[in-house]
Amino acid sequence: IFSLSGDMYEAGYHSITNIDYSSVCISTRSSMYSSCPGMTWHQMDVRQLSFSDASFDVILEKATLDAMMVEEKSPWEVSPDTACFIHQALSEISRCLKPGGRFVSITFAQPFFRKRLYARSEYDWSIRHQSYGEGFEYFVFVMTKGEELSTQDAALEKSLLEGPSPAAASAVSLQQEDKEDFLSYIDP
Structure with a gap:
């Protein structure tokens, strides 16, 4: 599964902070991209x-x-x-x-x-x-x-x-x- 953040990381943007309201989404994506240093995931309300x-x-x-x-x-x-x-x-x-x-x-x-x-x-x-x-x-x-x-x-x-x-x-x-x-x- 690819995401915009994953695509950006692959393109060379390595300092990426992601937020989502859903703790499930954050947990899933954080695990999925744990091998991407510089990419962080936070449960947060925009x-x-x-x-x-x-x-x-x-x-x-x-x-x-x-x-x-x-x-x-x-x-x-x-x-x-x-x-x-x-x-x-x-x-x-x-x-x-x-x-x-x-x-x-x-x-x-x-x-x-x-x-x-x-x-x-x-x-x-x-x-x-x-x-x-x-x-x-x-x-x-x-x-x-x-x-x-x-x-x-x-x-x-x-x-x-x-x-x-x-x-x-x-x-x-x-x-x-x-x-x-x-x-x-x-x-x-």
């Missing part, structure tokens, strides 16, 4: 990291935030609890990044939905992204600590903080209803 400020040059997450959002019914609206969990996680990640460090997030979530989570000046990072794959795309977001949000991302943050206007909320509601109505016209 919302409460026990690392010192500015501990890491790079923090990489692959589907951790997706897992936090798994029970959300719609990507258009994130529940207040989930929004709080994600904010706690991103605040901790930002805290643990060194100046100039990079937070890399790998997800299947479209930029429209994911950038809404990352675009906060309080995290003190810039955002850029790339997509990979054909048909079934995945996205890699790279946040650089100590760089300002782009004008576009700062405008996104401002619009999110102000909240949607009643007209915008109605437009989204109508778009969702139109999609549902469209499905009723499909012949079996």
Whole structure:
């Protein structure tokens, strides 16, 4: 069984700190990679990291935030609890990044939905992204600590903080209803 950490180790990155909420995962992976000096495994909640400020040059997450959002019914609206969990996680990640460090997030979530989570000046990072794959795309977001949000991302943050206007909320509601109505016209 290969994992991202194992692949990175094989590629020459030997100082790798892994965390997971699951003690079973940590125990299993720690045993599996016990012959990899420099690779450590810690059971930890990403919302409460026990690392010192500015501990890491790079923090990489692959589907951790997706897992936090798994029970959300719609990507258009994130529940207040989930929004709080994600904010706690991103605040901790930002805290643990060194100046100039990079937070890399790998997800299947479209930029429209994911950038809404990352675009906060309080995290003190810039955002850029790339997509990979054909048909079934995945996205890699790279946040650089100590760089300002782009004008576009700062405008996104401002619009999110102000909240949607009643007209915008109605437009989204109508778009969702139109999609549902469209499905009723499909012949079996």
